[in-house]
Amino acid sequence: MSDVTTTDLCEVTTALSYLREDMRAPASFSLFVRDLPPGRGFLVAAGLEAALDFLARYRVERDDVEDFAAALHRPVHDLMPLVGLAFEGGEVRAVPEGHVVFAGEPLLEVTAPLPQAQLVGTYLLNQLCHQTVVTSKAARCVPAAAGRPVVDYSLRRTHGPWAGMRAARLGALVGFAGTSNVAAAVAPGLPASGTMAHAYIEAFPSEEAAFRAFALSLPGPVTFLVDTYDTEEGVRIAARVLTDLRRGPGCAIRLDSGDLDALARRARALLDSAGLPGVRIVASGGLDEYGVDRLVRAGAPIDVYAVGTRVGVAADAPYLDAAYKLVEYAGRPVMKLSSAKITAPGRKQIFRRTGLPDVFALAQEDPPDSPQPLLRTVMRNGRRTGPPDHWQDARERFREHAAALPGPAQRIEDPDPVSPIRSPAPEHLTATVRSGIEARPHRNAAVRTGSALPARPR
Incomplete structure (x- = not known):
């Protein structure tokens, strides 16, 4: 056709x-x-x-x-x-x-x-x-984040791969810092951004083994997904692995579920006490401009916001x-x-x-x-x-x-x-x-x- x-x-x-x-x-x-x-x-x-x-x-x-x-x-x-x-x-x-x-x-x-x-x-x-x-939905996420980077994670739930490609480009058009969509990163030339999958962690005998293997497979900064099992324990393990491998600067942890405000505050405290003030916190999980705005206004110590489903389909x-x-x-x-x-x-x-x-x-x-x-x-x-x-x-x-x-x-x-x-x-x-x-x-x-x-x- x-x-x-x-x-x-x-x-x-x-x-x-x-x-x-x-x-x-x-x-x-x-x-x-x-x-x-x-x-x-x-x-x-x-x-x-x-x-x-x-x-x-x-x-x-x-x-x-x-x-x-x-x-x-x-x-x-x-x-x-x-x-x-x-x-x-x-x-x-x-x-x-x-x-x-x-x-x-x-x-x-x-x-x-x-x-x-x-x-x-x-x-x-x-x-x-x-x-x-x-685009009009995505445009509201950038001011809601008050200067913090916003990245596009919408591909998995947009209405088809074509719509996912469009969403990535449109987010960049209004100021998004990157996209998890590899095809969009390559074709229109957008910055690629991503972390790791829960399945990856579940496939290993422990979170620590997963984090170590992941970090050793990537020479640059890594982002650990810490909420597969117990989020606070995941942060502790991530901090230990990053410290052991001397990989703190530029690295991050990602919170993808739960009370993101409370978890971010606890994660920040754990990272700081481990001597990792430069490790950033990425938040995702059903966020759009409303969720981002509430977290920013509450003073949650979140450094990067990843928005996906609700923005990619303009849900509201x-x-x-x-x-x-x-x-x-x-x-x-x-x-x-x-x-x-x-x-x-x-x-x-x-x-x-x-x-x-x-x-x-x-x-x-x-x-x-x-x-x-x-x-x-x-x-x-x-x-x-x-x-x-x-x-x-x-x-x-x-x-x-x-x-x-x-x-x-x-x-x-x-x-x-x-x-x-x-x-x-x-x-x-x-x-x-x-x-x-x-x-x-x-x-x-x-x-x-x-x-x-x-x-x-x-």
């Missing part, structure tokens, strides 16, 4: 009908998040690089059409008009990865011939939604209420009037101002004083306008924009989201387009009164 077939069936049938009706004029679609997830004061844009890779190679081939035909139980011949559709003439304006964004602000806008722009929508939503929601807010909606076709602004899901017509721009709320505007508007336009042209005629973005560049952008966030938006508990303000132009366009729709003959009265009939299931 190619990425072309990674789409919803309705996109295929819709595009086929567009071709039959010769509706090939340029269309603009806007991808945006309606509302922030609970417990979030901001989002961090991510997923654009994967989206651009997809668009740059997008082309419907004969094999794709055969798969479409099989799914629809129709002859291949019926779907042959789709063959050869590519994103060659497409334009993408998007918020680069690492930028902080808020509800209602477009993450991306696509302009391309209508069938192509429709076909790519599902894949774009998949990439940007998943990666933005994971695992999805975004996002949409990919047509906003202009053949130069005509369009909108949706469904109750609670009204869309804003026309292509957009977001202007960021220092110390002030963002301005939600139309793409052709003159900017306010000293703004930074967030939506940049990143693809023209189906080709990138510049080289691929590196996660390190995105991390620098994130640091700059996160530092400018108001304090209430950065709170771990009960953050206060920031809302953009709207310029008069999109409000006027929305009113004009709505009036035109409602003035059409034979309109259902429910629409004219602001309500809507139940949507047909897709």
